Amino acid sequence: xxxxxxxxxVLPEDHPRxxxxxxxxxxxxxxxxxxxxxxxxxxxxxxEAFDYIIGECTNPPAKEAISAAAAALLLAKHPVxxxxxxxxxxxxxxxxxxxxxxxxxxEVNLFYHSKERVTAIKKYLTQAGAQEILGLKxxxxxxxxxxxxxxxxxxxxxxxxxxxxxVPLEDGDRTQALKKLGKKVIAIDLNPxxxxxxxxxxxxxxxxxxxxxxxxxxxxxxxxxDSELKEILKSFSNKKNLGEMIExxxxxxxxxxxxxxxxxxxAAIFAEMQEDN
Ligand code: PTJ
Numbered sequence: 611x612x613x614x615x616x617x618x619x620v621l622p623e624d625h626p627r628x629x630x631x632x633x634x635x636x637x638x639x640x641x642x643x644x645x646x647x648x649x650x651x652x653x654x655x656x657x658e659a660f661d662y663i664i665g666e667c668t669n670p671p672a673k674e675a676i677s678a679a680a681a682a683l684l685l686a687k688h689p690v691x692x693x694x695x696x697x698x699x700x701x702x703x704x705x706x707x708x709x710x711x712x713x714x715x716x717e718v719n720l721f722y723h724s725k726e727r728v729t730a731i732k733k734y735l736t737q738a739g740a741q742e743i744l745g746l747k748x749x750x751x752x753x754x755x756x757x758x759x760x761x762x763x764x765x766x767x768x769x770x771x772x773x774x775x776x777v778p779l780e781d782g783d784r785t786q787a788l789k790k791l792g793k794k795v796i797a798i799d800l801n802p803x804x805x806x807x808x809x810x811x812x813x814x815x816x817x818x819x820x821x822x823x824x825x826x827x828x829x830x831x832x833x834x835x836d837s838e839l840k841e842i843l844k845s846f847s848n849k850k851n852l853g854e855m856i857e858x859x860x861x862x863x864x865x866x867x868x869x870x871x872x873x874x875x876x877a878a879i880f881a882e883m884q885e886d887n
Pocket of ligand 1: 656
């Protein structure tokens with residue numbers, strides 16, 4: 611993830627929270643550029659809080675969910691990546707890369723829809739190298755009756771005809787609607803308790819910033835290994851995986867309470883603890 615222009619002026623690289631502040635800067639810059647919705651700033655803060663209590667690292671259950679997500683994308687006939695303001699601001703280059711390796715088009719689909727925001731997101735994605743972007747013209751979209759929010763407008767060549775949809779961090783009702791339409795949903799959400807996390811077929815409880823690069827690697831690693839892909843999907847249970855992530859949170863907090871270690875040192879210790887297990 612590249613830092614947006616201006617980061618170096620405000621953020622000293624030796625700041626103990628440099629990475630987290632750099633990510634936050636990209637979100638606020640995205641807001642100034644009309645890419646991120648006002649509510650996207652709130653969503654980001656909620657994500658930061660959950661990230662603290664998973665140790666700000668990609669935990670083993672999340673790694674397992676990343677493999678399942680890669681398998682689902684590779685086995686899909688028509689996978690699509692849904693793009694909202696937050697993910698466009700944080701990772702435009704990785705979205706384009708994932709779209710290429712998974713052969714899954716990018717579709718802009720916004721809760722707080724406006725023409726201005728769609729244009730701003732298109733600019734970010736195009737600058738990152740995107741060639742085809744779906745969901746740009748409202749009048750060319752079709753409406754899915756299962757949803758009443760602006761997310762109901764979907765591209766006939768994209769989400770409407772997709773069999774697998776990747777929805778990075780978002781509000782809850784759409785996953786349920788997509789499932790009613792018979793689609794497989796992969797969600798990335800730091801909150802394992804959210805409706806999206808609970809409804810999705812595969813939920814990766816991790817920060818999208820860490821997760822997307824790993825997902826790209828995993829798609830590349832697993833490509834062509836069809837029997838392994840089917841096996842990975844067969845043995846994956848989202849309910850079990852979410853339970854394991856909630857347990858990770860509990861163990862992390864317990865460890866903090868017992869040992870009195872505070873973030874960010876705790877994150878490093880936690881990562882070590884997991885490597886030992
Ligand atoms: O760009 P739009 O108009 O489509 O709107 C996008 C937002 C995110 C504003 C909209 O979908 C929304 O309001 O979402 P919620 O209901 O706030 O849910 C966002 C979820 O993403 C929460 O569960 C957060 O914990 C989670 N989240 C936030 N940042 C991250 C994250 N999950 C993974 N990685 C993050 N960086």
